[in-house]
Amino acid sequence: MSFTLATWNINSVRLREPIVCKLLEEEGPDVLCLQECKSPVDKIPLEGFRALGYEYIVAQGQKGYNGVAILSKLPLKDAGSRDYASLGHARHVAAELENGVMIHNFYVPAGGDVPDRDVNEKFGQKLDYLAEMRDVFHADAPKKSILVGDLNIAPREDDVWDHKKLLKVVSHTPVEVEALAATQDAGRWVDITRQDIPLGPLYSWWSYRARDWDDADKGRRLDHVWATSDISGAAHGSRIHRVARGWEKPSDHAPVFATFDL
DNA sequence: ATGGTAGGTCTCCTA
Numbered sequence: 001m002s003f004t005l006a007t008w009n010i011n012s013v014r015l016r017e018p019i020v021c022k023l024l025e026e027e028g029p030d031v032l033c034l035q036e037c038k039s040p041v042d043k044i045p046l047e048g049f050r051a052l053g054y055e056y057i058v059a060q061g062q063k064g065y066n067g068v069a070i071l072s073k074l075p076l077k078d079a080g081s082r083d084y085a086s087l088g089h090a091r092h093v094a095a096e097l098e099n100g101v102m103i104h105n106f107y108v109p110a111g112g113d114v115p116d117r118d119v120n121e122k123f124g125q126k127l128d129y130l131a132e133m134r135d136v137f138h139a140d141a142p143k144k145s146i147l148v149g150d151l152n153i154a155p156r157e158d159d160v161w162d163h164k165k166l167l168k169v170v171s172h173t174p175v176e177v178e179a180l181a182a183t184q185d186a187g188r189w190v191d192i193t194r195q196d197i198p199l200g201p202l203y204s205w206w207s208y209r210a211r212d213w214d215d216a217d218k219g220r221r222l223d224h225v226w227a228t229s230d231i232s233g234a235a236h237g238s239r240i241h242r243v244a245r246g247w248e249k250p251s252d253h254a255p256v257f258a259t260f261d262l
Numbered sequence: 263a264t265g266g267t268a269g270g271t272c273t274c275c276t277a
Contacts, residue, residue, distance in 0.1 A: 011268075011269065011277080012268090012269055012270075015268095015269070015270095036269095036277085038269070038270065039270095063270085063271085064269085064270050064271060064275090064276090065270080065275090065276070065277095110276075110277055112276090112277095122276090152277095207266085207267080207277095208266085208267040208268050208277090209265075209266040209267050209268090210266080210267090211266085252267090252268080252277085
């Protein structure tokens with residue numbers, strides 16, 4: 001069987017309900033993982049999603065901040081969540097498909113403005129969050145698993161619009177890139193987006209603050225699709241749905257897609 | 263070097 005999965009930081013699921021439905025209608029991924037829902041689970045507007053065939057949902061929510069959800073046309077089993085770094089934030093949820101594939105949906109802390117944990121607590125929390133992900137995957141090697149989400153790190157030089165200019169900007173500092181690599185290595189995760197699109201600039205996020213985000217194109221690849229090596233060979237067709245960044249009342253992130261033949 | 267926009271909630275925090 002073949003299924004297509006997408007991940008999208010939507011920056012408020014309630015405000016963005018129309019364009020979430022637009023994506024579901026036009027692209028029809030079997031599974032859509034959302035981050036920054038900014039909503040308690042019981043206030044996520046599920047009816048419109050259900051009407052489009054997305055009858056299965058697992059989610060973690062809180063008022064105003066964070067929040068992650070997995071919408072699916074395929075049956076899902078709730079596989080729980082973990083409070084990484086004990087922040088008390090809704091930043092992770094997991095679900096299992098009937099074919100035994102585990103899906104982890106993450107919203108890694110952004111980390112504040114200053115890349116120094118001594119003066120910026122949020123940066124320390126981001127590193128702690130990644131360290132616990134690393135430790136969990138090291139202790140219990142994931143199998144037949146897909147990890148997606150807004151990891152808030154652009155690891156490669158061509159994952160940002162200007163590598164040198166961003167070396168001291170949170171999301172692209174060497175300490176973050178190393179922490180992400182350690183997490184990836186600990187679970188033997190394969191970066192599916194870059195497996196499929198190995199060369200050239202690739203972005204999934206453009207700031208709201210740019211005068212013309214499309215023209216300036218000062219993007220970063222913060223949103224990721226990873227898979228364990230036992231299923232990474234089944235992945236293909238990765239793409240970033242850049243046009244969604246230009247839809248009415250857009251998120252500042254674009255959805256990232258991948259297809260798996262399993 | 264700086265400030266720029268957006269969302270949620272309750273006056274400012276987070277991204």
